[in-house]
Amino acid sequence: MKVNIYDVAKAANVSIATVSKVINNTGRIGEKTRQKVLDVINELEYKPNLIASALMGKNTCTIGFILPDLANPFFSVLARYVEDVASSFNYNVVICSTDYSTEKEEMYVSLLMQKNVDGFILASGFENFDTIKKIQESNIPIVLVARNAPNGDDLNLVSISDYDAGYNATTYLISQGHQNISIIARDIWSNRERFRGYVDAMKNNGLIPMNEIYYAKESTIQAGYNSLLQIMEESQIKPTAIFACNDLMAAGAIKSCKKLGLQVPNDISIIGFDNTIITEIIEPPLTTVAQPQKTIAVEAVNLLMNAINGDTEGRKIILDTEIIERETVKKIKSIEK
Amino acid sequence: MKVNIYDVAKAANVSIATVSKVINNTGRIGEKTRQKVLDVINELEYKPNLIASALMGKNTCTIGFILPDLANPFFSVLARYVEDVASSFNYNVVICSTDYSTEKEEMYVSLLMQKNVDGFILASGFENFDTIKKIQESNIPIVLVARNAPNGDDLNLVSISDYDAGYNATTYLISQGHQNISIIARDIWSNRERFRGYVDAMKNNGLIPMNEIYYAKESTIQAGYNSLLQIMEESQIKPTAIFACNDLMAAGAIKSCKKLGLQVPNDISIIGFDNTIITEIIEPPLTTVAQPQKTIAVEAVNLLMNAINGDTEGRKIILDTEIIERETVKKIKSIEK
DNA sequence: ATGAAATCTCAAATCATTTTGTCATAGACA
């Protein structure tokens, strides 16, 4: 049925070793045999079986991309970029959504390791570091994305500084005259860091952080909606500005503002995070903290390819974020000290 | 380094054949040896190399999902569902975005075939049917999604009836009193069908289709934006309603309405397609034609799994769409006949 | 105790490739 290297060898009157060599451009091959083999390959439309080739220790030309949720616009466009860059290296990417579940992380990693993927891009939480360790022990290259390395490990990493981004977003709100600022965050690494930045920015400006709670249970519109409701209910002093740790939650917050009869940005300002497509669609257009998604993808895949090709040095690339001013944050005069 | 079946066999004092049997639960194995082998497997943390196993003709437990654009919310959530269902069968999915390019389609399919994927879910255009034929010739199962089969082929298929959906959407607008209805579509299969439905619905109601042009060059917000501008510029009689063939384009159309000073739905009504997250976020909330994404994913993967397990019959599953009424379509009294 | 039958285990072949060390051929030179 399917033509294999033996068929080619037979048709070209050479041995399979010779065929293998012309395919891989290795060793010494006479020009005439080389040409003959190539002709036969074309004629028979021979395509090497990559499974067999992988079994011999060659690359599978497949990487695993483990992320929290492909349905989240931030990750889906990131995935698209990753896919494009990987494809330019002739690589495929298998995408796995974990919902931040450590069990799923473990299970997907384990399965992909059995399938001999050449490397991993990890954008999920991986609070259980054992899973990462297991990959490292097998000497499979890793690039961490949108997450920081816990220790001074030799891990590759491409990320923003979530702490700085949180600090800057908060400082920005303060610079617009806001003093009562609340945060909608979730108990995951990136949000914790942004939260830290928020707290420090508040304190450094002589303000007290309004909450210390991770209101959001998920990174969804619904979670943002609920969180804002809860904040408004629980707070003695009502916030004039909300820092939502992603655009989805910001959208939810805006929704519940509407429900509460609060006008954005006149009654309450909101800043999001990620600069997803949502920001352009929502009304009013959402001010947000932009991550350089394309650059993240490019750097991550490049790092991974280098690692796959033997570069063992762990590199950390920290990229800058940028506040994109749209229409959900209003400059106010502070009313009370 | 890595422990293989020989290591297990040696440690358990049995042959590799025995080990293989206990792993796969085939043949007859004595309970005592069986237990001993299992113990050793646990102790050594042995995981079978799926590459080797695939080389022997076993499944790779990987499917290829070829779609137009992972960054498009419709496809990213579809992909997420597909991934989840596939994962419940212990399958991974490698996702490939084609941008409707037949070259990319061909290239991805070819590459994945070399990697022995067990099956394909095809949601891209595949205007060049040769690519699909090539897969069929290799007896690799296929499920077509969001696309119809051209001939009475024995292909598996899960889809909506785009013609009916287009017909119904248009009829709905007409039922709301609209007579001057324009369509924003793109020259791809699904949109052509919806366009056909639009044309027939207009004619059957004694109305004349306002345009016969595929205004949109892409399925993006920008394309929707441009299309509406163009429609308004070119039309003698201005439409009171727009049927946009996806939510993204509908969002773009709404955007340009705002720019033109047109109020939605008071000055102009808009209906979208897909019922993506966009519909909830945009202001006003978008009336749209909903596709049962989750069901599509479930049925598609199930069909594929059946096919992988030997069911050769080509089944066609056509699912119903539903018009979700939100706030972008206004009931009007027809002013002129 | 012996034979047949049932149960279990194993050696060897197979899958499609890569790779290494060996061998054959051709050309160059004496």
Next chain:
DNA sequence: TGTCTATGACAAAATGATTTGAGATTTCAT
């Protein structure tokens, strides 16, 4: 003409699993 050296091609081993037919062991009845 005979020897030496490149050059290029090949045979065989290896990768890590599955599978089959044959052989070994146990069980049971006679």
